[in-house]
Structures are given as C-alpha cells and as structure tokens.
Amino acid sequence: MKDSADGSREIKKLKKAVVSDVWKQEENEAATRDANTDLDSFMSTFGNFRKLLSDIHHLKTKGAPGTLTDGEITERKIQGSLMFVVLKKLNRLDKLRSKTIRDATAEARQKVDSFHLQLQNLLYESLHLQKEVTRCLEFKSKDEDIDLISVDDFYREAPKEVSKPDVTKKNPHLQTLARLDWELEQRKRLARRYQMSQETKEKIAQDITTKQDHLDNLAPRLQSILQATRPLQEYLGMPIESEKAQYKMSHYLPSPLFILFVQTSAYRDACEPDLEVKICGEVEEAIALQNVIAERDDDSGDSDQEDGGGQKQRHRRSVSERDVSQKILHTFPLHVSVIVPGKDGARLSLTFYYLPKLHVVTVVTKLTPLPTGAVAGDLLQPETLLSCLLPGDDGKMSPNPANLYQLQKLGMEDVSAYAGQVGRPYGWAQLMAGLEFLSATDDQPGPSGGVLPRTSARTSTSISHMENIVSLIRHRLLARTALYTLIQQLERCSIPILAEHQNKFPVKVHTKLTSWRMSTWADVQHIAAVESYVNEGLIHDEPLVFKLTAERGSVKWQAIVLMSFDYPKTAPIFIVELLPGVSAAKDPAIWAIEVELNLHYTELVDEKSRDCLLANQLQRLLSCIDVYLEQSVSEEPREFPLDRTILRAYRGRDRRIPLRFSPRHGVWNQR
Numbered sequence: 026m027k028d029s030a031d032g033s034r035e036i037k038k039l040k041k042a043v044v045s046d047v048w049k050q051e052e053n054e055a056a057t058r059d060a061n062t063d064l065d066s067f068m069s070t071f072g073n074f075r076k077l078l079s080d081i082h083h084l085k086t087k088g089a090p091g092t093l094t095d096g097e098i099t100e101r102k103i104q105g106s107l108m109f110v111v112l113k114k115l116n117r118l119d120k121l122r123s124k125t126i127r128d129a130t131a132e133a134r135q136k137v138d139s140f141h142l143q144l145q146n147l148l149y150e151s152l153h154l155q156k157e158v159t160r161c162l163e164f165k166s167k168d169e170d171i172d173l174i175s176v177d178d179f180y181r182e183a184p185k186e187v188s189k190p191d192v193t194k195k196n197p198h199l200q201t202l203a204r205l206d207w208e209l210e211q212r213k214r215l216a217r218r219y220q221m222s223q224e225t226k227e228k229i230a231q232d233i234t235t236k237q238d239h240l241d242n243l244a245p246r247l248q249s250i251l252q253a254t255r256p257l258q259e260y261l262g263m264p265i266e267s268e269k270a271q272y273k274m275s276h277y278l279p280s281p282l283f284i285l286f287v288q289t290s291a292y293r294d295a296c297e298p299d300l301e302v303k304i305c306g307e308v309e310e311a312i313a314l315q316n317v318i319a320e321r322d323d324d325s326g327d328s329d330q331e332d333g334g335g336q337k338q339r340h341r342r343s344v345s346e347r348d349v350s351q352k353i354l355h356t357f358p359l360h361v362s363v364i365v366p367g368k369d370g371a372r373l374s375l376t377f378y379y380l381p382k383l384h385v386v387t388v389v390t391k392l393t394p395l396p397t398g399a400v401a402g403d404l405l406q407p408e409t410l411l412s413c414l415l416p417g418d419d420g421k422m423s424p425n426p427a428n429l430y431q432l433q434k435l436g437m438e439d440v441s442a443y444a445g446q447v448g449r450p451y452g453w454a455q456l457m458a459g460l461e462f463l464s465a466t467d468d469q470p471g472p473s474g475g476v477l478p479r480t481s482a483r484t485s486t487s488i489s490h491m492e493n494i495v496s497l498i499r500h501r502l503l504a505r506t507a508l509y510t511l512i513q514q515l516e517r518c519s520i521p522i523l524a525e526h527q528n529k530f531p532v533k534v535h536t537k538l539t540s541w542r543m544s545t546w547a548d549v550q551h552i553a554a555v556e557s558y559v560n561e562g563l564i565h566d567e568p569l570v571f572k573l574t575a576e577r578g579s580v581k582w583q584a585i586v587l588m589s590f591d592y593p594k595t596a597p598i599f600i601v602e603l604l605p606g607v608s609a610a611k612d613p614a615i616w617a618i619e620v621e622l623n624l625h626y627t628e629l630v631d632e633k634s635r636d637c638l639l640a641n642q643l644q645r646l647l648s649c650i651d652v653y654l655e656q657s658v659s660e661e662p663r664e665f666p667l668d669r670t671i672l673r674a675y676r677g678r679d680r681r682i683p684l685r686f687s688p689r690h691g692v693w694n695q696r
Contacts, residue, residue, distance in 0.1 A: 055121040067115040074108040077101050173204050183207045274304045277311040278359055280482040281386050281458035282379050286361045288487040289457070292495060300495070301364035305376075310358035314381075353382040353435065354443055365495075367502045370394065373410070375498070377458070378448055383428045383440065386458045387448035388420075404509050404569070408444070411451065413566050413590035414497050420449030424462045453497070456490040459483045504593055507636040515541040515573075520643050528688045529629060529641065533668065536577040536647040536654075544570040549585055554600045554608065558587070563598065566590065575647060578665065580604075582650055586639075593635040596626045597642065614657060614682050618649045621684045625696075649684050652693055656682045669693050 081101050173179075180188050187207050193200035275286055286304060293300040356378040365373040374391040390407035412419045423429070423440040432439060440450050455462065459482035514521050518538045522530070546567045549555050558564050564587060571586040581604040589595040599622040601615055602608045609616035622642050629641035654665040656674060671683050676695045683693035 051117065052121055052125070055118045056125065058118065060119070060122060063115050063118060067112065067119075070108050070111050070115070074105060074112065077105045077108065081105070171205070171208060173208055176200070176204075179204050179207060271304050274308055274359065277308055277315065278304065278361070279357055279379050279381065281455075281460055282357065282359065282361050282377060284459040284482050284484055284487045285377055285386070285457050288459075288484070288491050289361070289363055289495075292491050296492070297495065297499075299366050301362075301366075303362050304359055305362050306357075306359035308359065314358060353431065353437070354380065354440075354447055355382070356380055356387075356447055365498055365502055367499075367506050369506070371502065371506055373498070373502045376448070377454060379458075380440075380447060383423065383425060383431065384460075385423055385425050385428065385440070385450045386454045386460065387440070387444075387450045388454045389448035404505055404512060408449075409590075410505060411453075411498065411501060414451065414494070414501060415453050417566060418452040419566065420444070420451045423450045424452045424455050424460075425450075426462060453490070453494045457487055457494055459485075459487040461486055501591070504636060508592060508639070511636075511640055512541070515643075520640050520647075521637075522640060522644055523634065523637055526629070526634070526637065526641060529686070530644050530648055531651075531669065531686060531691070534644065534647050534651060535665075535668070536575050536582070536650040538573060538643065538647065539576045539581075540572075540574040542572055544572045544585075546570055549587075552585070552600070553610070555585070555587070558598060564589075568598075573643070575650060577650065577654060580654060584646065588639070593630075593638045596623070597639055598623055599642065599646065601646070614653055617681060617684055618646070618653065621649055622646055625685075645686075648686065652682060652684060 081098055084098050084101075174182070180190055183203070187210070188203055189199070193203045275283060278286060286302065289300070289302045293302055357380075360379070361377045363375045363377070365375065367373060372393045374393070376389040376391070378387045378389065379385075380387065388411070390410055392405055392407055392410065421439075428440060440447070461483070511521065515538070518541065520538060549570055550559075555564075566589070569588040569590070569592075571588065573584050573586065575582040575584070583602045583604055585600040585602075587598040587600070589597075599619055600609075601618050601622075603612065603615060607615065609619050622645060626638060626642055629645060630638050651665075652669060652671075655667050655669060656671075669683075671693045673683065673695065675682065681695050683695050685694050685696050686692075687694065
C-alpha cells in the first residue's frame with residue numbers, strides 16, 4: 026500500500042512537472058512566434074474548418090447510409106478534429122500572449138505610480154520648505170512693535186554707558202539692543218511716575234467724596250433756606266422755586282408743547298423779558314396718561330406678533346375705536362400758558378393745548394381787562410383777535426389734513442366746531458410748537474420727490490418762526506388796542522386827530538360824522554362795488570365791516586369801511602355813497618373821493634403813526650365831502666357857500682374837482 030501511494034505521488038509530481046514544462050514551452054513559443062502569423066494561420070484554419078463542416082453537411086444530406094459517403098464523412102471528421110486542435114492551440118497562444126502583455130502593462134503602471142508618488146513627496150517637501158522660508162522672511166520680533174526714539178535722539182539723550190557709541194554705531198544689532206535697554210529704563214521711570222499719579226488721584230478722589238458728602242448734607246439746609254426766603258424771592262421778582270418746579274413739569278410735556286415751552290422761554294430770556302411763560306395742569310394725570318400710552322404701544326406690538334387669537338384682537342380693536350370716538354378731542358393734562366402784555370394794563374393770555382389723538386396744538390385766547398362798547402368790544406373778542414395772523418390762517422380748519430378723515434370716520438365735524446372746548450388750531454401755533462403740515466395750497470411734489478409732510482415736532486421749525494410770530498402777536502394786540510380806543514371815540518361821533526397831523530387837513534371841516542356802527546360781511550358782500558374789489562384780489566379774507574353816516578345840512582352820505590384783520594398794515598377800503606343811491610359808478614367825483622382815500626392814504630401817516638390811519642382817512646373823507654358839496658351844488662341860494670381856497674374849480678374833460686389838499690399853502694388842487 027505504501028509503495029502504491031508513493032507511486033501515485035511520483036506520478037502526480039511527474040504530471041505536474043510535465044504540465045509545467047508544457048506551459049513553459051507554450052509561453053516560450055508564444056513569446057517567440059509572431060502574433061500576425063498566428064492570426065493569419067487562425068483565420069485560414071478557421072475557414073478550412075467551416076468549409077469542412079459544410080462538406081460533411083452536404084454529404085450527409087445527399088448520400089445514403091452504408092455507402093462510400095460514410096468513409097468520406099469519417100475522414101473529414103478526423104481532419105476537422107485536427108483543425109480544431111490547431112485552433113485551440115492558436116487561441117491558447119493568444120491568451121498567453123495577452124496575459125504577458127497585461128502583466129507588462131501592470132508592471133509599467135506600478136512603476137509610473139511609484140515615480141508619481143515620489144514626485145508628490147518631493148513637491149510637498151518643496152512647498153513645506155518654501156513656507157518655512159516665507160515664515161522666516163516675514164518673522165517680526167516684538168521689538169519692532171515698540172516705537173523707539175530715533176537714533177539721533179538716542180545718542181543725544183542716553184548716557185554713554187548705555188549707548189556705547191564706539192561699539193553700537195558699527196554694529197546695528199548691538200545698537201538695537203542698546204536702544205531697547207534705554208527704552209526699558211525710560212518705561213520703568215514712567216511706571217514709577219504713573220504709580221505716583223495713581224496715588225495722587227486716589228487722594229483727590231477721596232477728597233471729592235468727602236466734599237460730595239458735605240454737599241449732600243448741605244442740600245436739605247439750602248432747601249430750608251429757600252423755604253424761609255420765599256417772601257423775599259417774591260418781593261425781588263426772583264422765582265427760583267417756581268422755575269425749578271416748571272423745569273420738573275416740562276419733562277412730562279409732549280414733544281410739541283415741550284418745544285414750544287423751551288423756545289418761548291428762551292426767546293423771553295433773550296429778547297422780551299416782560300413775556301410770561303408757564304406750565305399749568307395736573308402732573309399726576311400726565312404721568313398716568315403717558316404710562317397708559319406706553320402700555321398700549323407694548324400691547325399693540327405684542328398682538329402683532331401673535332398668530333392665533335384673532336377673536337381677541339378684533340375685540341380689542343373695537344374697544345379702541347369706541348375709546349377714540351369719546352376721547353379724540355381730549356387735551357393733554359398739561360398745557361403751556363404765554364401772557365403777552367400790552368398798553369394800559371392789557372394782557373393777552375394764550376393757552377396752548379395739545380390733542381394727542383389729532384396731533385395738533387390749539388390755542389385759547391383771553392384778554393384782560395374785558396373790553397366794553399357795542400362796536401369796539403367786538404374788535405377785541407378772543408375768538409377773532411388773532412385771526413389771520415398769518416395769511417389765510419383763521420383757525421377754522423385743522424392744519425393737519427389727517428384730522429378731516431379721522432373726524433369724518435367718527436361722524437364728527439371739523440375741530441373748529443369744538444373751538445369752545447379745545448380752542449382754535451391756528452397754523453402759527455403749530456409752527457411755534459415745531460409742527461409742519463402740507464396744506465391744500467402747497468405745491469404738489471413732483472415725481473423726483475419734494476417736501477413731504479412732517480408730523481413730528483422739530484426744534485428748528487420753532488426757532489425759525491418764534492420771533493416773527495411773537496412779534497406779530499404783540500403788534501396785533503397793540504394795533505387792536507389802539508383801534509379799540511379809536512372805535513370807542515368814533516361811536517361817540519368824534520374823530521381824534523393827533524396834533525402833529527392837524528396841518529394835513531383844513532382848519533374847518535363842516536361835514537360831521539353822525540353814526541358809526543359795525544356790520545357783517547354777509548350784509549355787504551353782494552354789493553357790486555364790494556364784489557369788484559374781491560374780484561381784483563384786494564380783499565382776500567373775510568374783513569371787518571363798518572358803516573358810517575356823515576351829514577352836512579340836508580345832505581347825507583354813507584360809507585362802507587372794509588378793514589383787514591392785519592390793520593393798520595393793510596389800509597381800510599372805503600366805498601362812498603351819496604344818499605339816496607348816488608355811488609361812484611354813477612358820479613365820477615365820488616369815484617375820485619374813493620381813489621383819494623384808498624390809493625393816496627400814504628400821505629396821511631408815516632410808519633410811527635400808522636395806528637392813526639383810519640382816523641385820518643375819515644377826516645380826509647369829511648373834508649373831501651365839503652369840497653364836493655361846495656363845487657357840485659351851485660343852485661341859488663347856495664346851501665353850501667364856498668369856504669375853500671381852490672386854484673382851479675374843474676380840470677379835464679371829466680371836470681375833476683380839487684380833492685388834493687396842500688398843507689403847506691392851504692389850497693386845494695387836482696392831482
């Protein structure tokens with residue numbers, strides 16, 4: 026058994042050796058033979074093999090079994106087997122040749138990969154070396170950040186044992202080290218000085234704390250002293266405590282009233298010390314209102330961020346609308362009062378209120394002492410005293426265009442309908458408070474922009490208008506007071522003429538003023554002469570209307586006087602009529618009288634005496650009526666004898682009568 030096993034092993038070894046030799050021989054043969062020759066041999070053998078198979082198929086289909094054809098078929102099968110063996114060998118040689126080429130290709134690729142890896146390693150090392158070189162070149166020592174003194178200053182200031190000029194001037198490195206040593210020594214010296222300064226600072230701070238404690242303890246004592254000196258402050262006109270209280274109250278004013286208070290106080294201190302400015306009202310209510318407004322703003326901001334809860338939000342909005350409809354005309358609890366003194370003890374009190382919902386400032390006017398007189402008293406009525414202080418500003422419409430829609434939404438009228446409750450929203454009041462709004466008369470901004478409506482209070486607006494508005498108020502008060510005195514005398518049919526103006530009129534004036542009464546614009550606006558003045562643009566706003574009657578003998582005259590609110594800046598307009606019904610349209614002489622009064626009034630007054638314009642116009646009217654009656658009525662016996670020195674009775678085709686009086690010569694002549 027052992028011998029048979031050993032024999033089988035030997036046989037296997039022998040087979041392996043034979044197979045190995047056969048493979049080596051075929052590999053050598055595949056390496057030595059030409060591949061193209063083997064390809065040609067393979068193609069020719071394959072062609073013969075296909076032809077042989079075709080012949081076998083032809084013989085099988087034609088010949089009968091057992092005939093000569095069977096031998097031919099067998100012979101051809103043997104030939105086909107040999108050809109198949111040849112084809113297998115050629116295929117095996119081709120596979121060996123392909124394997125050899127693949128192995129060579131893999132070996133070459135491995136060498137290329139090895140060379141490429143070596144190249145990458147070299148490139149990485151090169152890049153690393155370049156970075157190290159760059160880092161070395163860019164290296165900065167900490168001493169480069171130190172701002173050292175210049176070399177010249179170093180050798181001039183440093184001692185020689187530190188600078189060592191003999192050595193350091195030739196060696197830059199040693200020079201830098203010496204400069205650094207000198208810098209260190211200087212910094213140590215400065216550190217010692219800094220420490221001494223810190224100690225001095227702590228001592229001073231301790232002294233300040235001690236003095237501050239002393240001042241804090243002094244404040245209650247000063248307060249008690251101020252309390253004791255209150256009667257003395259009032260007697261000397263030094264309201265220290267009241268000014269302090271006003272300053273505290275001003276912190277709770279809304280922005281428009283705060284600007285108005287600050288700028289009016291500043292103008293008073295700088296220009297008009299007789300002006301009185303103060304804050305009135307309830308501070309506690311103002312604080313509570315500001316807190317409520319702040320809470321509402323916070324609630325509205327939180328509700329905008331919430332997503333769910335729409336029912337709750339709608340309910341809050343409905344309550345807010347009801348609340349606004351009830352409180353839209355409520356004024357802020359604090360208000361500013363400005364008192365403008367006039368002549369003869371007259372005092373004009375202006376109380377400025379702020380309406381938070383409407384964002385406007387209103388004014389309540391009060392004049393003391395109260396005027397008297399049937400006609401004159403109407404001139405100083407608080408409701409109309411400051412009307413048209415600025416052109417077209419009668420206080421009947423809110424200057425904030427948004428108020429119209431706010432009030433219409435709640436079914437309410439304009440703010441002027443509630444003037445008795447909150448005052449009038451004059452435009453000049455908004456300017457004093459720093460508020461500006463676009464009005465219907467403003468130019469519309471173009472597509473490139475323009476002035477947009479500013480609804481926030483601005484200090485610059487108040488500053489630019491304060492002086493002009495206060496001056497206009499004061500002039501209006503003085504003018505109306507003077508007019509009030511004049512109208513009182515006119516009610517008694519007396520025309521006061523100043524002594525320095527007596528020479529502007531003849532000595533004797535026979536026509537007398539018999540009545541003076543106030544009328545309304547509705548009574549005269551439909552008169553043809555009045556309409557002509559309106560159409561010509563001489564009357565812009567609704568004027569004050571007066572009617573007068575003058576008599577001489579049996580002749581009566583009537584005149585309508587249209588007086589602007591800014592009298593005497595604008596002269597009154599006279600419309601004269603000879604009763605019954607002879608007007609300027611029918612008689613050129615009466616038209617000439619109107620021209621004399623309405624056009625040549627500048628001869629009657631100057632800038633200092635302009636308050637006397639109305640009286641002088643009336644005196645000129647009466648003297649012109651005398652000339653008219655003496656020249657126009659010529660029937661005998663003459664009711665109106667000639668009592669004037671006249672150079673020429675008539676002139677021109679229209680036979681103008683002399684209505685110009687020459688004070689220097691005392692004669693009448695035509696213009």
